[in-house]
Amino acid sequence: MESRPIRASPKTERGERTRLKIIRAAEKVFGERGFYEARISEITRQSGVALGTFYLYFSSKEEIFRALVETLNHDLRRSLAEGVRGLKTRSEIEAKGLRAFLHFLQRHRKLYRIVKQAEIVDPPLFQWYYQRIAEGYARGLQEAMNKGEFRRRDPELIAFALMGIGDFVGMRYVTLEDQLSEARLDDLVDFILHGLVKR
Amino acid sequence: MESRPIRASPKTERGERTRLKIIRAAEKVFGERGFYEARISEITRQSGVALGTFYLYFSSKEEIFRALVETLNHDLRRSLAEGVRGLKTRSEIEAKGLRAFLHFLQRHRKLYRIVKQAEIVDPPLFQWYYQRIAEGYARGLQEAMNKGEFRRRDPELIAFALMGIGDFVGMRYVTLEDQLSEARLDDLVDFILHGLVKR
Amino acid sequence: MESRPIRASPKTERGERTRLKIIRAAEKVFGERGFYEARISEITRQSGVALGTFYLYFSSKEEIFRALVETLNHDLRRSLAEGVRGLKTRSEIEAKGLRAFLHFLQRHRKLYRIVKQAEIVDPPLFQWYYQRIAEGYARGLQEAMNKGEFRRRDPELIAFALMGIGDFVGMRYVTLEDQLSEARLDDLVDFILHGLVKR
Amino acid sequence: MESRPIRASPKTERGERTRLKIIRAAEKVFGERGFYEARISEITRQSGVALGTFYLYFSSKEEIFRALVETLNHDLRRSLAEGVRGLKTRSEIEAKGLRAFLHFLQRHRKLYRIVKQAEIVDPPLFQWYYQRIAEGYARGLQEAMNKGEFRRRDPELIAFALMGIGDFVGMRYVTLEDQLSEARLDDLVDFILHGLVKR
DNA sequence: CATGAATGAGGCTTCATTCAT
DNA sequence: GATGAATGAAGCCTCATTCAT
Secondary structure (H helix, E strand, O other), rough: OOOOOOOOOOOOOOHHHHHHHHHHHHHHHHHHHHHHOOOOHHHHHOOOOOOHHHHHHHHHHHHHHHHHHHHHHHHHHHHHHHOOOOOOHHHHHHHHHHHHHHHHHHHOOHHHHHHHHHHHOOHHHHHHHHHHHHHHHHHHHHHHHHHHOOOOHHHHHHHHHHHHHHHHHHHHHHHHHOOHHHHHHHHHHHHHOOOOOEE | OOOOOOOOOOOOOOHHHHHHHHHHHHHHHHHHHOOOOOHHHHHHHOOOOHHHHHHHHOHHHHHHHHHHHHHHHHHHHHHHHHHHHOOOOOHHHHHHHHHHHHHHHHHHHHHHHHHHHHHOOHHHHHHHHHHOOOOOOOHHHHHHHOOOOOOOOOOOHHHHHHHHHHHHHHHHHHHHHOOOHHHHHHHHHOOOOOOOOOO | OOOOOOOOOOHHHHHHHHHHHHHHHHHHHHHHHHHHOOOOHHHHHOOOOOHHHHHHHHHHHHHHHHHHHHHHHHHHHHHHHHOOOOOOHHHHHHHHHHHHHHHHHHHHHHHHHHHHHHHHHHHHHHHHHHHHHHHHHHHHHHHHHHHOEEEOHHHHHHHHHHHHHHHHHHHHHHHHHHOHHHHHHHHHHHHHHHHEEEE | OOOOOOOOOOOHHHHHHHHHHHHHHHHHHOOOOOHHHHHHHHHHHOOOOOOOOOOOOOOOOHHHHHHHHHHHHHHHHHHHHHHHOOOOOOHHHHHHHHHHHHHHHHHHHHHHHHHHHHHHHHHHHHHHHHHHHHHHHHHHHHHHHHHHOOOOOHHHHHHHHHHHHHHHHHHHHOOOOOOOOHHHHHHOOOOOOOOOOOO
């Protein structure tokens, strides 16, 4: 996975539509088969464009894959940010943030598999990607710790812990089976806020 | 990923050694490059055997991959079980279990990446694998809840949450950078036991 | 010899030409080396196309081989049918039919070797193929027997006998050395019509 | 198919037995799968000897194959000669010869497939092999023609015709289905002696 | 802009043959 | 004599990418 000169995508209205068709088909195909089992020919077939057309818009299989990951990234962060807007207490924010994440997953389960794949395909990407999210979380946690709302512990570490919770729970209950009831969500939030131990 | 006639591996002492050489090289190569980027030729080169020799012991790239996953699987479960032995309170057990898992990761970081890969290569395997571990944890949690030690919540859900914590924290601090200090581990255990909120 | 997904061959004019180039080279190569010694790379080299191009038109070595056999089959039957058209007596028909077959061989000696090969590679194909030809012959013989022109004997048996004559004589005098003079052909027809014994 | 230094087979009593075990297994395997699909490993497996042992007795796959063909050759000629012994008229001889051939086939159907295979694998061998048989027949036919018993025609040509009859009829009724009744045999002999035409 | 036929490097796998024991 | 593990050349096939139209 190394870089390469980026093709100058067509710039017309029509070109924009074509590009979108390809992107959407790619999302579907990558999501269903993963990076390695995905075939450019399958993507173009599902896009309804010719094979060669793909290379007018993307310079390689990797490029479109990265583009997709970037997109998810961006959407996810916006989604999380929106979920947080207008909340008062930190605990509400965290609960809301977690909910926002899981709802996001529900809408983009296929793309999420792509990011997971990227994790393994390209560990540096993982670092960059998750680190970035973690930093956002860590800042929030740090503030709450300073205010005395949260127990004082390594904020980045806890941020990763929260992300892991979202990831596994999301994978199990959302991505694979779509059974994350509100009751379960409440349980989960309670665990995050108060831990395992009674009292 | 479909099956194929299983090769009758040589059965002598020498054969056993060769098999081991191949397995170890495969562990390394799969761990470093992932399933798709791994090359049989690289595995045999690192084993110091000829290309054809590989096929005396394994019928395909898939087969050895699965064998490796099974092995890790087995080792991991034993590792976790050992971590639990001889403890009194549930909270100690969980803390110990988490530690056991993270120490295990420290020893087998590469293989762990293999299992993660399998997650994507073969989702049903993922289900089976994680579900099984989760059930073990869930039983432990259930008992502690019954005894009144732990807050009463969906045990399987919490089990997945714990696994996610281990996974992400492991990925970030152990697999990628090996920086999981004891202090951080204490922080993490504290979070799990008592949650985010102060008091 | 088992099946595989059939490739959607290109459908343009140019594609048709390429397909033909491949078919013709395959005919030559299979004819000269036989199924097992034939190399796809040799076929594409002689076609003047790249290796991969072969697989745009045929999904495997087996597929093109079968296609070739089918084609010969078809051509042969048409050829034999034409030889029979417009004749009066049965004896003339047989003589003409035999001649048609041998002339056919003269034009397609290489492909004929392919069918012979198929005979051994795939006995069921042999059954189907020869049985079908034999039935055609047998019907003609039966009629002539009913009219009292031919001696009454198991028509299918005699059909196979006639095919054997054509095959061996063709193999010896046509395929291998191209020395089937008209005089010899007359001798052969005479033998078939009147047998060995004088009077 | 080219020659190579012949291995010095072991010469003891035990060695002779081993050699025989291999030959017999080879007969079976070649007969069932043909030259190209036959595996040395399968032959040794069925022989009950180790893989390497094969090469103590035969220098290559080709060598044993040729040896097998030679053997069949020899047996066949002896078989045919025996069938002819003690007969008076040419017509009787031919009838007997044909019968002898077909009975031979019945006993050695598998090996016969091998010879047929050789035909295609190695055309020069075919020439040599069939030519030799044809010459024997041709001599007999010539004599009968000289005596005025048989119609005078190119004897070699007729010899090939007779061989073709035996081959196809044998293939259809003996090798594949084992249904050559005496009645059919009589029909066939009658055809050969008197031809198709009534009177 | 779009098309789709063509390319060819490179991977996996087989199996006749060799060789150390 | 026998064994069976090891070898590696060679073949089939895939698929990302290019290019002529």
